[in-house]
Amino acid sequence: PLRPVDFARGEWELSEKEGFRLARYMQQLVDSLGVDLQVHDTIDGQRLVPYQAAVSRPTWGTVGGKVMEAFRIQRGAYRRRHQ
Secondary structure, eight states, X not given: OEEEEEGGGTEEEEOOXXXXXHHHHHHHHHHHHTOOOOOBSEETTEEOOTTOOXXXXXXXXXXXXXXXXXXXXXXXXXXXXXX
């Protein structure tokens, strides 16, 4: 996937494929948005698989729309880059 370099200016770059973890990617994304959200790669001490991430349900309820909009924009940038 693409990760934001400067979300406000629409600048994205390819993220590493080797060792990719969704939790790390999502944390970079929400940090670039200025969203206060902790993204975890464990639940109850158990490490999640690389394509899973966990967030607080109450917090997601308040910021989830903004994060999902960022994913929508990222998908469009990815399609444009790989046409």
